[in-house]
Amino acid sequence: GIQVEQSPPDLILQEGANSTLRCNFSDSVNNLQWFHQNPWGQLINLFYIPSGTKQNGRLSATTVATERYSLLYISSSQTTDSGVYFCAVDYGNNRLAFGKGNQVVVIP
């Protein structure tokens, strides 16, 4: 099956700092989503981004499908940004394959 690799696995940020999370995938995909899993376990949709760049407040994402990677940018991080960020790719018939996630901790 398809491989989805996320880096870095763990990240500690000072509040106000910027960061970039990376997602590499091993095969062509139909689309890609970024999720934020909050401390209560909820998976919050951040971006649906099969290609190109999107922005939502302090977050933005870029997917370069031809090179099989996506980036999630967090600017001016806040403590509420803490949690696990998952990249998930839509491939094959009808399923999402998730990466192992980026564990982000933002400290005040």
Add this chain to the structure above:
Amino acid sequence: EPEVTQTPSHQVTQMGQEVILRCVPISNHLYFYWYRQILGQKVEFLVSFYNNEISEKSEIFDDQFSVERPDGSNFTLKIRSTKLEDSAMYFCASRVMAGNTIYFGEGSWLTVV
């Protein structure tokens, strides 16, 4: 904003017991899914469901698992005889059509003792 709802939010069950997890997908969505996440691990696909039948299932989804859409709104996951290793967060998800954004419910945390 419409959302996927799941019940119960948390269930503790004894090994060997049957468990039914319930989901109400977003009303105009046609594709339904179950995923699970063992504590500290990544989210894993279990099964997809479309047009009242399973369209795809993973190797995890063995004979002890089944899904059903008993009426026009509910979508259920049944685990026939739970094992300790079934302890996990189970997520229901739905989308309008294949290739579109998938929306996840808040999850049902299952603890098997």
